Amino acid sequence: MFSRRTFIGAAGAALATPSLARAYQLDDRFQPQVVTITDKYAPGQILILPRAHFLYFITEPRKALRYGVGVGKAGLEFTGTATIDVKKEWPTWRPTQEMIEREPRTYAKFKDNDYVQPGGPGNPLGARALYLFQNGRDTYFRIHGTTQPSSIGRSVSNGCIRMINDHVIDLYQRVPVGTTVTVL
Numbered sequence: 001m002f003s004r005r006t007f008i009g010a011a012g013a014a015l016a017t018p019s020l021a022r023a024y025q026l027d028d029r030f031q032p033q034v035v036t037i038t039d040k041y042a043p044g045q046i047l048i049l050p051r052a053h054f055l056y057f058i059t060e061p062r063k064a065l066r067y068g069v070g071v072g073k074a075g076l077e078f079t080g081t082a083t084i085d086v087k088k089e090w091p092t093w094r095p096t097q098e099m100i101e102r103e104p105r106t107y108a109k110f111k112d113n114d115y116v117q118p119g120g121p122g123n124p125l126g127a128r129a130l131y132l133f134q135n136g137r138d139t140y141f142r143i144h145g146t147t148q149p150s151s152i153g154r155s156v157s158n159g160c161i162r163m164i165n166d167h168v169i170d171l172y173q174r175v176p177v178g179t180t181v182t183v184l
Contacts, residue, residue, distance in 0.1 A: 042058060055069045067163055067171065071155050077183075085136070096158075126147060130179075
């Protein structure tokens with residue numbers, strides 16, 4: 001399931017991640033696993049079921065690699081179809097203006113300035129980010145790593161799809177730009 005390259009990349013990300021993230025024990029059902037899936041989706045596509053907290057990467061007809069995810073809070077979640085138009089390793093991050101307005105204390109360091117948090121182990125987007133676009137326009141929703149592994153299996157984000165860093169590294173290596181993502 002994991003290649004040597006993926007294992008080495010995941011190990012590097014784990015070493016670079018704060019110790020709290022390494023200490024967290026992920027529930028087994030959220031570990032990557034091969035599952036049977038409907039034939040409605042073609043190999044190479046991604047299907048996300050937010051209420052179940054799973055992301056499926058379709059690997060062949062009726063087969064998928066399933067990952068556990070954290071998703072958006074009620075009212076903040078993305079639904080629909082998009083494509084991955086940008087991929088970044090250790091991405092930079094800045095909350096949206098809506099996030100700053102919704103949670104001014106949490107995002108106080110971003111208020112009234114253009115500060116962008118550099119990529120790295122403390123960045124909320126984690127080790128990798130896959131940027132979702134619709135009709136060539138950025139949706140501002142991402143599939144990304146997380147510094148909060150306990151959020152996997154929960155609906156707590158500002159709308160993005162969160163993954164354990166080693167899982168998003170694995171997915172990042174599997175999907176090209178242009179991959180279709182369906183969120184139901």
